[in-house]
Amino acid sequence: MILTVTLNTALDITYRVPRLTPHASHRVTAVTERPGGKGLNVARVLAALGHEVTVTGFAGGTTGETLRSLLADDAKGGSGHGDPQGRNGAAPKSHNHPEPPTPRSTALTDALIPTSGTTRRTVAVVDGETGDTTQLNEPGPLISSEEWNALLGACRDLLPSASAVALCGSLPPGVPVGAYAHLVRAARAMDVPVLLDTSGAPLRRGIAARPDLIKPNAAELAELTGHHEPLRAVRDARRRGAHGVVASLGADGLLAVTPEGGWRAAPPAPVRGNPTGAGDSAVAALLAGIARGDDWPARLSSAVALSAATVAAPVAGEFDRSTYVELHPRVTVTEVATVPPSAP
Template structure:
C-alpha cells in the first residue's frame, strides 16, 4: 500500500474565466471545487490508475468536511487526522484565452502541539501497513521544520520507504532521515541549496541524505540523479494548460514505479508522460490514461553527466 501524507490539505476551488485581466472584474464561467493539496493529488492519480493507496494528513472545519466528502465520492480511501482549525482553500483562476492558471494559496490552520502528537500516533498505526510513504507539500503554521523528518523516521522504523516533495528548510531538515527520493521542482531546488547549478544542487541533496533526487523542470522534463545513474527525460512537445498538478502526477508515477520495481528509465518515461498529461486536465489530481499512454511514446531519455547538460 502507498500512504500519501498531506499535512496542509486544501479545498481546491477553480474558476474558469474567458480571460484574466489584472485589476478588472470578471464573470466566472464555471466553478469547480474538490479535495486538494499535493499529497491528495498524488493519491487521486494513483487511485485512478488502480494502485492501492490511502490518503492521510490533517483536516479540520467545514473545509475539512467537504474535503473528506469529495474523496468519498471519488472512491479514494482516506484517514485524515482531525484538527480544530478550518482547512485552507486554494483558488485557481484559469484563463480560457491562454490556458494559463493563476493560483492563490491560503496558509492553512495553526496546528497545536497536542494535535501534532495525536497525528504522529495516528500515522504510526497507518504506516504499519504501508510499503511506501509519500509526503508532499507545505507545512501548516505551528508545525516544526523537522515534521517531515519525524515522519520519515517513523516510516523507517516500520520498514517503509519514503518520498518527499517539499522545499527549503522543511526539505533540508528531513534529509538526515534518508528518504528514498526527493522531488523538488527547478526553482525549489535552487532556492533550497542556493546557486544556479541544478546538477550540483541535486548532488548536494544526495550528499545530505536523499538516496535519489528527481528535479522537475516544467516543459523541459526532468533531471534524475540516482544510485543507478543519472538521466535527463524530456517530453516530445510542450503542452499548454493548467500545470498546478503536473508535479503531483510525476510523484504518483515515480511512486508506482518504485513499488513495482521498474527500472529508472521506465519510471522517468512514465513520470514525464503523466506530468504532461496532467497539464491537459483543467483540475489538479487528474490524468487521462489514454493521453498519458500516447505521450509516453514520445518521451526522450538520455543518460547524462553534468558536463552534458545545457540549461
C-alpha cells in the first residue's frame, strides 16, 4: 500500500466558458467537480495505475462530504483517468521502461479525518477560446489540536503497512508549520520511504528532517535555496537535508540528484495542453517506481512520460493513455555529475 497525506484537501470545481471577459456575466458550458489537493491527485493517479493507495488528511462540512463521495466513486473505478497500460494494448516492456501494473477498480481507500470546519473549494474558470485558466483558491478550515492529533494517530496506524508515503501540499490554518517535519521523522522511524512535495516554510522545516525525496518545481527550489541555476539549487537542497531531489523543469522534464547518482530526463518534444496536475502525476510515477523497486532512470522516464500525458489530457489533472504509451520509450535520460552533500 502507498500512503498519501493531504493536510489541505479541496473540492476542485472547474467551470468552462466560451470566453472569459472581465466585468461581464458568463454562461457556463460545463461544470466538473472532483476531490482535490495534491496528495489526493497523486492517489487518484496511483489508483489508475493499479496500485493500492490509502489517503489521509482532513475533510469536513458539506464540501468534505461531497469530496468523500467522489473519492468513493474513484475507488469504484469512476475517476475517468486514462490507463497507461490500456485495455486495448500494452506499454512497451524493457528494463528502463517497466510495464505499469494492471489497473484495479478498488485500489483507493479513504482514511480522511473528519473536521468541524468545512473543506475548502478551489474554482477554476477555463476560457474556451484561449485555453487559459483563472484559479480561485479558498482558505482551508481551521484545524483544532484534537483533529491534528487524530491525524498523527492515523498516520502512526497506517505507516507500518505502507511501502512509501507522500506528504503533499499546503498547510491549513491551525496545523503547525513543522507538521511535515514531524511526519517525515515518523516515517523514517518506521523505515518507510518518504517523499515531501510542498513549498515555502513547510518545505524549509520539512527538509531538515531529512526526507528520502523532495520534488519541488524550479520556482520552489529557487525560493528554498536562493539559487536559480537548477543543478546548483538541487545540490544545495541536498546539503539542507534531502537525501534525494527531483526538480520539475516544466517542458524540459526533470532533474534528479540522489545518493545513487544524478540524471536529467526529458520528453522527445514539448507537449501542448494544460499543465494542471502534471507535477502530481510525476510524484505518482516516482512513488510507483519506489514501490516496484525500479532504478532511477526507470522512475524518471515513467515520471516524465506520465507528466506529459497529463498535459495532453482533455480533462485537467487526468492523463492520456496513448500519449503515455507513445512517449514512455522515447524519454531521454542522461547522467549528470553530482557532488556529495555535506549534511550530517
